[in-house]
Amino acid sequence: MHRCCTVALISFSSRECRHADEIFGNDTHINRVVLCSAPSRCPQCGGKKLKAGPEQSKIVYDLHIGKTSVKRWIVKYLFHSYDCLRCGAELSPPERTWRRGKYGWNLIAFLIYEIVELCVPQRVTTRHVNRLFGLTLPRSSVGEQKKVAARLYQETRQMLLRRIVEGTLVHADETPIVTQGKRGYVWVFCNFDDVVYFYSDSREAETMQTLLKRFKGVLVSDFYPAYDSMDCPQQKCLIHLMRDLNEDMLKNPYDDELRQIVQQFGALLKQIVDTIDRHGLKKHFLNKHLREVKRFYSWLSNRQWQSEVAAKCKQRFEKNRKKLFTFLGYDGVPWNNNNAEHAMKAFAALRDVIEGTTTASGIEEYLVLLSVSETCRYKGLDVLEFFLSEEKDIDGFLRSRGRTRAQPGRSNEKPTQDRIVQTALEILATHPAGLGFSSLVKRLYELLPHESENTIRIYMWKLPAWRPQEVYKPARGIFRLARFRETEASDVEMNRIVT
Secondary structure (H helix, E strand, O other): OOOOOOEEEEEOOOOHHHHHHHHHOOOOOOOEEEEEOOOOOOOOOOOOOEEEEEEEEEEEEEEEEOOOOEEEEEEEEEEEEEEEOOOOOEEOOOOOOOOOOOEOHHHHHHHHHHHHHOOOOHHHHHHHHHHHHOOOOOOOHHHHHHHHHHHHHHHHHHHHHHHHHOOOEEEEEEEEEEEOOEEEEEEEEEOOOOEEEEEEOOOOOHHHHHHOOOOOOEEEEOOOHHHHHOOOOEEEOHHHHHHHHHHHHHHOOOOHHHHHHHHHHHHHHHHHHHHHHHHOOOHHHHOOHHHHHHHHHHHHHHOOOOOHHHHHHHHHHHHOHHHHOHHHHOOOOOOOOHHHHHHHHHHHHHHHHHOOOOOHHHHHHHHHHHHHHHHHHHOOOOHHHHHHHOOOOHHHHHHHHOHHHOOOOOOOOOHHHHHHHHHHHHHHHOOOOOEEHHHHHHHHHHHOOOOOHHHHHHHHHHHHHHOOOOEEOOOOOEEEEHHHOOOOHHHHHHHHHHO
């Protein structure tokens, strides 16, 4: 496409728009007209003798999205096609900014935001847009725009997957979905910054092995056997283990041997979690618990268990011995899989809307867009703002816009405040279970010794009010990232297993 041309823009005021129909012979309310003139030369041979074809027009239906408003925006392009008399090349219209279809990108981004981020059914979105903006989108239009956007962001999902595989930590989970009578599965792979979703016809390990083929970090997962096929260090979710132990206790309330195992494990885990609350997921502080783990297994193996349930519990501990306490030897590896379960909740909300009505290819398109949407949320970016930018690199967009400008409505923070708040968010990202106020302040003061401790305390008390979409308090004095929000089941399980 050659860009050596001039473009004339004609914008109509509300009064002048009354005459736009007569000027351009169209009943559509035109907001802007773009007149594209001839290119100065042929881009292939450099010839200046060009033959103009008949005048053509293109009307693009779009949205004009402001800070506090959205309105319909229709642009009409007037152009000619040209033939080079020297080489015979056919030249595309100069300064072609419109897409192949008749809808502009802002409208497409708005539709994708509604059906993916807000989980609005496509049929409802069509009616919504047609009613509010006076458009006439057919029933199939939203699905077609979803396909267009999925093709655009396919490269973005591959970029996210590549970063995850090259990292040191992956959380993994899977869940079923029904596609027009056929059962399939959705896999999620994530770390603390990036999330990707993929569809598979089966629950076999082949999908995971293909996607994570070169991953050599620590894999955090539940106890589904397919994960054991991965050739890398693994950490099993201890919350899943606690839930299973509690279920066994409820089914066998009078089994004293089982109770002893559960209490010993609960006491061990409580000490480890206390260390994590004070110092974070640092192997320097967690290594000391390896001796306690060794004593626990020694006690477990030296006893003769008469109870069948207790014997099976012992076998499970011994079978997964190398995968239950892996996090003690690594920095930044959680002891649970809350991160993947949180990411899967985003898909579960979408599944409630699309399950049974979409195809496998349709789900794959949804998953491409959901990968982008959820990664934006992990990074504190406004999802709609990123979609409107038409960018493909999320990190590049984050760097270009600046972190504090990501969320609309967020007040401009002072440098000191921003530095303290951002550091606090980074600390909380390594504590999925949350962190106490005193521990958070102490950690911040260690990382920011030049800041006043009193200033840090004041800013931390205000943190949930400043960043309500990112930080909440699950209990008095506890701060936790909203993306780790659970039904507080993990806390309930911890209390039950210890008692």
